[in-house]
Structures are given as structure tokens and as C-alpha cells.
Amino acid sequence: MILPRFEYKKVQSIASAIALYKKHKGKVRYLAGGTDLVPLLKLRLATPAVVIDLKGIEELKTISRHGGWLAIGANVTLFDLKNDPAVKEYFPALYESLDATSCETLQMRGTIGGNILQDVRCLQYNKSMEWRTARGFCFKMGGKTCNVVPNAKTCFANYCSDNAPALITLSAKARLSGPGGERTIKLEKIFNGAGRRPFALEAGEILTRILIPLKKTKGAYEKLRVRDSMDYPLVGVAVSVADGKVRACVGGIGPEPRVYDLKSANDGAVNEAADKAYTDARPASNTVLSAAYRKKMVPVLLKRAVKKVMQGGK
Amino acid sequence: MKTMKVTLQVNNEKVDLQVRPYETLLETLRDRLDLTGAKEACGMGACGACTVVVNGVPLRSCLVLTPEVDGAEITTVEGLKKDKKLHPLQEAFMEKGAVQCGFCTSGMLMTAKALLDRNKKPTKKEIVRTISSNICRCTGYKKIIEAVEAAAKR
Numbered sequence: 001m002i003l004p005r006f007e008y009k010k011v012q013s014i015a016s017a018i019a020l021y022k023k024h025k026g027k028v029r030y031l032a033g034g035t036d037l038v039p040l041l042k043l044r045l046a047t048p049a050v051v052i053d054l055k056g057i058e059e060l061k062t063i064s065r066h067g068g069w070l071a072i073g074a075n076v077t078l079f080d081l082k083n084d085p086a087v088k089e090y091f092p093a094l095y096e097s098l099d100a101t102s103c104e105t106l107q108m109r110g111t112i113g114g115n116i117l118q119d120v121r122c123l124q125y126n127k128s129m130e131w132r133t134a135r136g137f138c139f140k141m142g143g144k145t146c147n148v149v150p151n152a153k154t155c156f157a158n159y160c161s162d163n164a165p166a167l168i169t170l171s172a173k174a175r176l177s178g179p180g181g182e183r184t185i186k187l188e189k190i191f192n193g194a195g196r197r198p199f200a201l202e203a204g205e206i207l208t209r210i211l212i213p214l215k216k217t218k219g220a221y222e223k224l225r226v227r228d229s230m231d232y233p234l235v236g237v238a239v240s241v242a243d244g245k246v247r248a249c250v251g252g253i254g255p256e257p258r259v260y261d262l263k264s265a266n267d268g269a270v271n272e273a274a275d276k277a278y279t280d281a282r283p284a285s286n287t288v289l290s291a292a293y294r295k296k297m298v299p300v301l302l303k304r305a306v307k308k309v310m311q312g313g314k
Numbered sequence: 315m316k317t318m319k320v321t322l323q324v325n326n327e328k329v330d331l332q333v334r335p336y337e338t339l340l341e342t343l344r345d346r347l348d349l350t351g352a353k354e355a356c357g358m359g360a361c362g363a364c365t366v367v368v369n370g371v372p373l374r375s376c377l378v379l380t381p382e383v384d385g386a387e388i389t390t391v392e393g394l395k396k397d398k399k400l401h402p403l404q405e406a407f408m409e410k411g412a413v414q415c416g417f418c419t420s421g422m423l424m425t426a427k428a429l430l431d432r433n434k435k436p437t438k439k440e441i442v443r444t445i446s447s448n449i450c451r452c453t454g455y456k457k458i459i460e461a462v463e464a465a466a467k468r
Contacts, residue, residue: 001357001358001376003336003337003338003379004336005315005336006335006336007315007335008318008335008336008379008381008382010381010382031379031382034377034378034379034382035359035374035377038338038359038376038377038378038379039358039359039377041336042357042358051335051379053379053381053382055382103362103446103447104443104444104446104447105362105365105372105373105374105425105447105448106359106374106447108371108372108373109371109373109374109377109378228446229446229447230360230446230447230449
């Protein structure tokens, strides 16, 4: 498939990326691994005048420990992160979600920052320009309707990162740099719940680092998919236990992951959270599996993940 | 739109090219250098038929812009053989009959080459895991896995 026309610029620093963003008045897209962006460009779902390659920025490529935090540069590849000893030892939920992401070759290209900031997906959205023109534009393409749910007032596209739910259960924070300066926010705060524009980032902001409190956790990630390789999650549930506190996060249904803090890991508390997660899940028929089945699998995977953590002792 | 100058080291040969900024590595390899071993199938990074090895890492060349890999060392399936002698993987693929229609084969070979380069003695599980990055729609995976196992023993 042929790419649309754009200019390509490679930058060596965050400051020069932001300067370019301002110079081109926002008509740019930041490029990391490209495994999400390049298909969007090919489908004309992203139409920037300039693509700014962030891979030359050295400080985004490192994993470091300081002050009780693990700081992960946004351009660390999923494969390198998975093989980092700290991740395996401290954050099993993240290890499992990284391992479950796509396939090995794409893990070697895709970055953690890009994985978190991947656009939401829908069977009716991730299509060629010709296909979408014939069908008519939906909310997310700038139209006035949803092509999946009749008379819907909102977009039902799914957020398909495996790793963001795992990171949220680990109380991770996101460090952002933009034209307005630097800020650090809880990872779950980068979502705004709107499928049309799913991230609450300021214009031109770059995700530079993920910070995770460096303490031992137990955890697991359960993923529903058709094939064991390559597929996006149709439902993904991460669970982490730190200092006796159980946190679960459900992704793959709707435009943002949902967090559940459990009172304990006993059956009553787990069932209560599973019921709530079932009620909250509002899947639409926009993936390869039916909405009803995906909804039913939410509590199943949540209970399975908690059970795995408690019995596996990981 | 202006073209960009890039220098690539393709199969141990230095090439200077003027490319479009919106050109994929796959297009450069196939259309400018006539290296048609890497195939375009899905064009979206899902199938792996376009896999080439860039600086030791297997990459889907349909998802990579050529300017991104300026200065990189690239190996395609055409560069696998050495001194007219086939790579052990190519020999093993032939012996085990790991080729059906052949469309996925170059991608499979390059993914397997990158695996053997970083891990001389992969277990069967590791081979299966790595090969699952590529799709063979003839579904001839068993013989491909056997071939990679055989090549790892040489």
C-alpha cells in the first residue's frame, strides 16, 4: 500500500521535536517504532504534513533506576523491556503483557511509548479511504454517526494496548514534555474516554518516560484473542498485588482501560469487582468476536488472573 | 516533493540513493534495487512476508520508511548465501520441503536467520515462538519449524 506525501524529519532532542511541532503549526505526527502510525498513514487515517522521527533522541532509549522508581524511556522497544531483569523480577503483570503483545518481530520494533499512545481500533474504522468513503464517515473520521451502533451518541472504538492496563495496575506515571513545559501524571489520567480523540494530552506533547514504583509485586495478564500471535486483545485483564493491595485493569473494550481497586483477594471481593467490571464493559460489534462473548469474558479473565496470581505466587 | 539522500549497506554493498521521504524500505529494495525477494502481502505489518534484517534485527520493511534506516546494514534473502554456497537455513528449507507456494519463504528465512544469529541453539519452543511472527497461508509451519531445527544443528 502506498504512503501519502509527507516530509520526514529526524530529531536528536525533545526540544527540537517540539520546535518543529510549533513551526509546522501542529500538522505533524511523532514517529517512534511506526508499527501503529505507518498503517494509519497508509489508510489515510493520519494525514500529517511532516513526520517527526523521535528515534534519534538518546535519552528516550534508556531504562534507569532512581529514587525508588524505574524510569523507562518511551522509545525502549517492547522486546528490550520484556528482557530487562527488573521487569521480570518486580513486575510480572507487565512482563506477561509485553510477552503477549503482537509477535516477536513487532516487539523488536514497537516502543513502549508508542504502544501506550496507539490509536483506538474498530473494524469499521481501520479501513482504506475508498472503503470508508463508500460506507460513509463515522464520528472518528469526522462524520455525524457511528457505523457500528445505530443512533449512538459516542464512539465505541477499542483501546488495544496490552501494556497500559498492566502499567496502570503497577501505579505507573507518565512523564510528558510539550510546548507548555513538563508534567508528570498518573498513567490512567492520559485517557479521556472519548474514542474520537482518546488521549488527554496537550497539543504537541510527547510521552518521554514511564515511571513505576520499584517494589516487588505479584501479577498476571490474561488476554482474549483468536490467534496466539500478532492479534490485538479482544479483552485484556491485568492484575497486580503490591503490599497486599489488589489492583485490576480491563482493556480492549471501549476507548479507555478501566481500573478496579479490590478490597482484598478473597472470593467476595473478587466476585464484587468481577461483577462491576461486567456491568461497566460496553462492547460493540466492532471486532472479530461478538460483543456478548467479549462482555462475558471480562469477569472470567479477571477471576482467572487473580487466581493465577494467588496460586502461582509469581 | 524533495527527495532525500540516504546511504544503505545492502547485502555488504554500499548504495547511495535519492529516495522519497514517504517511501518504505520495501519499495526501495524492490523498485530501486531490484531485490524482489522480500514480498508485499498485507502491507500493514501483520504477515511478515516483507521481513528483512536491519542491523541484526528482523524488521517488517513495509512499516519502515527508508530515511529511518539511513546508514543501516541491511540483509535481504538475496544476501543469505555466501561465496555461492547457500545458507544452512536455505539448505534445510530445501531438504525438509519447508516451501509450499513460496510467498512467505523469504520472510521466514530472514526471521529465522535473525533468531539463529542471536541464539545459536534455540529450543523448539523458541523457534515456534519466533516463527509465529510470520504467516504461512499454506499452513506449512511444521516443516518450516523442522527446517529451522535442522539448520540450528549445523
